Amino acid sequence: MTDSIDHRLRGAWTPDGADASHLTAKELRWLRSRIGDTTPNDPVAPDSAIATPPSQLPERAQSAIAAIVGAGNVLEEPRERLERSGGLSYLDLLRRRQPAAGIPTPDAVVLPGSPQQVQQVLDVCVEHDVGVVPFGGGTSVVGGVTAFKGGKKAVIVLDLERLNRLVSVDPISHTAVLQAGVRAPDAERMLSAHGFTLGHVPQSFERATIGGFAATRSAGQASSGYGRFEDMVTGLRLATPRGEWELGVAPASAAGPDLRQLAIGSEGTLGVITEVAVRVRPLPDTEHFEALAVDGWEHGCGLVRQLAQQGLLADITRLSDVDETAVQLQLAGTWKTSVLRRYLGAHGVDEPCLLVLSWHGESDDRRKKAMRLLRSGGGVWLTSAPARAWLRGRFGGPRQRDALLDAGVCVETLETATHWSKLGTLYDRVRTALRRELGHPLIMCHVSHAYETGASLYFTVLTPRDPEDPIGQWERAKAAACEAISADRVGTISHHHAVGMDHAPYLTAEIGELGREVLVAAKRAVDPTGVLNPGKLIG
Missing domain, CATH: 3.30.43.10 (Uridine Diphospho-n-acetylenolpyruvylglucosamine Reductase, domain 2)
Structure with a gap:
């Protein structure tokens, strides 16, 4: 080290x-053939x-x-x-x-x-x-x-790393209380000893914490089955400049606005989350994986929309666009890529988009209906191997950034979400904005989370790093993408990465000036001198 x-x-x-x-010499040569010398x-x-x-x-x-x-x-x-x-x-x-x-x-x-x-x-x-x-x-x-x-x-x-305890488990109510500093793998280990799982697995799973999930309205890769993190939270304990604040006494309440949802996503600006009460699920007996190729991004999004609106989403439902799929095929090896492309072409798939699916627990009926829908829509079955390969490497992206940085590559991600009717517009706008600032970057995208009314878009961008002004290079590109997202309120400034400092300038465009004043008023109520996480969320 x-x-x-x-x-x-x-x-x-x-x-x-x-x-x-690390990147092999062959992988690096291929990448430079796509984005240029680095x-x-x-x-x-x-x-x-x-x-x-x-x-x-x-x-x-x-x-x-x-x-x-x-x-x-x-x-x-x-x-x-x-x-x-x-x-x-x-x-x-x-x-x-x-x-x-x-x-x-x-x-x-x-x-x-x-x-x-x-x-x-x-x-x-x-x-x-x-x-x-x-x-x-x-x-x-x-x-x-x-x-x-x-x-x-x-x-x-x-x-909060010392706040690392499982406080309690209620097996009758299917709830548990965890301290905020518990890391996700430790939470799963402790809950599994009681026969339960939280089922929250974002890409940051290896080191992210329960408190961080709540503070940022995190979404996991299996959110189609288990829900987003705010759906899991039944109560919160916070330390504030005005004293301790505890929220949540019942599974549902009509006692005014749900203040738990004000605290969730507050990013440390309204209090320091110290304990989180969560809904837990019994450990699934089985996991079933499938992968299909569909022809074209727009068509693939349409199939995922049908799954969502017919209640047939897998617990993990992930659709990669043509560019992201091409990278995945390239990493699989040249001969495998050529054989697979011939196979897909013979089945009418000229612009393959990879669809990865995983069902947890007893879901045979839902799975069979979903597969019938996808196959009737032109999806070509690829066995479970690509889905299992994705599962094995799903936490590798953050580690590989070190190798890409060593090679002189600017590599970053950004994400957003919108309604199905606007998804194509948002996808095109973000890609156009990034290309305008970066020239000819490799822009990959996937639908990481789907809902009845819309979906998220998760972009990964790779381009040669500007040796003279590398920080300004990405700041300009990210600003252009954020402006494209915020214009006409076509999408949210963040689906699950939160606001922090980077997105704060665009929040008002999404929630309105009145909405910002509401947040400022809440901040003044609990933190009148502004000591909590200065500069975040509301700037």
């Missing part, structure tokens, strides 16, 4: 201590190359916080602060490779050991006007955990 601040991030993404994913980049900068400003945390605040959590749980060394200085966006990773770009660094990292300690630390920060950035797995790709001071004299990162 390299002696760099990125070792924690790189290792956390890599199971069993394996090396990060200039290899220097690896992650060592600690010594990154200037870390001295901590500005007032001594009285530091002493008071240490008295609450213990001196060993107040971290002020440069390395410890840098490790929690941001998320995992392309720009976050790039700044770690280019020290001159500057990294907003917290003045201290605090590790509370209980919900009570979180509240006590927050009380101290209010007293001394210190900003507080809640931190879980650090997987934000929209600036959601950037250590921005927002005019405060200092800012701390409140790392």
